[in-house]
Amino acid sequence: MSQIYYFSLFERFWHWSQAILIFGMLITGFEIHGTYQLLGYEQAINLHTIMAWVLIGLWLLALFWHTTTGEWRQYLPSDADTMLSMVKYYLVGIFLGAPHPFHRKRVEKHNPMQRMAYLILTMVISPIIWLSGILYLFYQYWPLIGMSGTSLGLVAAVHTIGAFAILSFIPIHLYLTLTTSEEPFGYLIEMIVGHERKRG
Numbered sequence: 303m304s305q306i307y308y309f310s311l312f313e314r315f316w317h318w319s320q321a322i323l324i325f326g327m328l329i330t331g332f333e334i335h336g337t338y339q340l341l342g343y344e345q346a347i348n349l350h351t352i353m354a355w356v357l358i359g360l361w362l363l364a365l366f367w368h369t370t371t372g373e374w375r376q377y378l379p380s381d382a383d384t385m386l387s388m389v390k391y392y393l394v395g396i397f398l399g400a401p402h403p404f405h406r407k408r409v410e411k412h413n414p415m416q417r418m419a420y421l422i423l424t425m426v427i428s429p430i431i432w433l434s435g436i437l438y439l440f441y442q443y444w445p446l447i448g449m450s451g452t453s454l455g456l457v458a459a460v461h462t463i464g465a466f467a468i469l470s471f472i473p474i475h476l477y478l479t480l481t482t483s484e485e486p487f488g489y490l491i492e493m494i495v496g497h498e499r500k501r502g
């Protein structure tokens with residue numbers, strides 16, 4: 303048996319701490335939004351703000367790690383033909399027992415659908431959330447940066463749209479993670495121990 307390490311210690315730390323923080327942001331954020339009452343409004347705001355800074359720190363650390371290790375290449379979109387064969391596989395082939403069109407390698411550890419989902423998460427949804435969140439947080443300084451005419455309601459709406467986008471990402475992420483690995487719960491186990499077991 304030989305082991306292929308797909309996820310370094312840093313990536314596993316980054317993944318699980320981000321997951322916990324995002325759940326915390328969702329729970330406190332939707333309480334601030336008025337969806338329910340759980341911790342109390344003031345407490346929810348305080349916790350949301352503390353976790354926001356930790357999350358931003360974590361994102362900056364992850365950005366540094368991905369650029370210095372070159373691992374950002376794992377998230378480049380696949381070509382159109384590969385994408386099409388994956389879509390066909392998930393729509394039809396998977397139900398007919400067709401062979402998986404994607405063959406995983408250490409330098410290409412995510413399948414084309416995962417690459418696309420993570421790229422949208424990191425390049426679109428996350429920046430929307432943290433830019434609108436930072437603006438929201440520093441509302442009292444808006445006049446200093448020429449934003450006194452901007453509507454707070456608009457920034458809050460953009461932030462809430464970002465929150466719904468992250469919320470909808472969760473079932474997609476769980477579905478792709480739990481259904482696309484060769485071994486049952488293969489990706490989940492890898493994200494805990496870092497490696498898969500391969501016959502060598």
Ligand code: HEM
Nearest residue numbers: 324327328331332334335354432435436438439458462465
């Ligand atoms: C996964 C990440 C996040 C989620 C799901 C999330 C979600 C939310 C939601 C749903 C609200 C209520 C919006 C409203 O109805 O007005 C909110 C409020 C807020 N969020 Fe976030 N947020 C996230 C990240 C951030 C970040 C990174 C920051 C700042 C750097 C931030 C700062 C704020 C602030 C300042 C408020 C308003 C609190 C107040 O009313 O005083 N959030 N968030």
